[in-house]
Amino acid sequence: MALAGKRNSSAKLRSAAFRRIRADHLTELAEDYVELIADLIDERGEARGTDIALRLGVANATVVKTLKRLQDAGLVSQEPYRAIFLTGDGWKMAEDGRRKHKIVEGFLLALGVGAETARIDSEGIEHHVSEETLKAMARFLARSG
């Protein structure tokens, strides 16, 4: 083949980043769901499918299907036609998501980003920041706040 050379040098290293992003995507939805369920329980005492669908902007049936997967994953528990609860693992994931979310959103605000943008962007970013980056953001936040 033409151009055969020292290709592939650091390809494996590079691919690791993409692999992690794909893995992140699998847990991303789960994190969004449990975080939202935790919020709903705290706000109103219970989480219902309709509210989840409304806040996430998806159809009811989609929520049902996803919740089934989350139940299989041991994050959520639910009886048919009843409200939705988080398991111990579910709460753990929700708390971790909230922690990240708070740091990222606070950080963006401290950086001078507007409130609305900070809210939206942090929602997307929180699933892709490592602990090291979170630590750096927290440090910045402590120094500037």
Add this chain to the structure above:
Amino acid sequence: MALAGKRNSSAKLRSAAFRRIRADHLTELAEDYVELIADLIDERGEARGTDIALRLGVANATVVKTLKRLQDAGLVSQEPYRAIFLTGDGWKMAEDGRRKHKIVEGFLLALGVGAETARIDSEGIEHHVSEETLKAMARFLARSG
């Protein structure tokens, strides 16, 4: 229903963020591909399926299938069994991705994050930062660097 109250207050606003994230995911893969193809062309003069598969960490067949979609989307052009090229739109998207990537990665480095983490995290974050946040990052970068 129990608990009927002033629910849904800002639900539509909240759901917008999640909608944007889902939309982002659709373009995310496309951006990763065109950026990588642009890099390969610059590095070695051509982009081949195998190299893309290797760097992205996916199977060859997956690359073929995705390239077909990108071709339909007008970002990539390719003859069967030949190397891969970017269209004008493809280059535009690649350049924009590189621009974002550079800002985010540079920003993380300036924030004190290690090189390896900065590289990995920026790969995940670049697709979820708004122009406003990019501007704030660039500002920080200019002040601190």
Add this chain to the structure above:
DNA sequence: ACTATAGTTTAGCCAATGCTAAATTTACCC
């Protein structure tokens, strides 16, 4: 207690993104 309505679930569809295995094509080398 009945009925209307709100909420939930099921069924069946689609597109995207991944995989493996088999077939095909290209290109290199002798």
Add this chain to the structure above:
DNA sequence: GGGTAAATTTAGCATTGGCTAAACTATAGT
């Protein structure tokens, strides 16, 4: 120029995450 190895493509499959429409259940209100 023909054989072989590498690259590419095709075929077929699975999962995720979305949708609509129809069926079912539970609750509230009269």
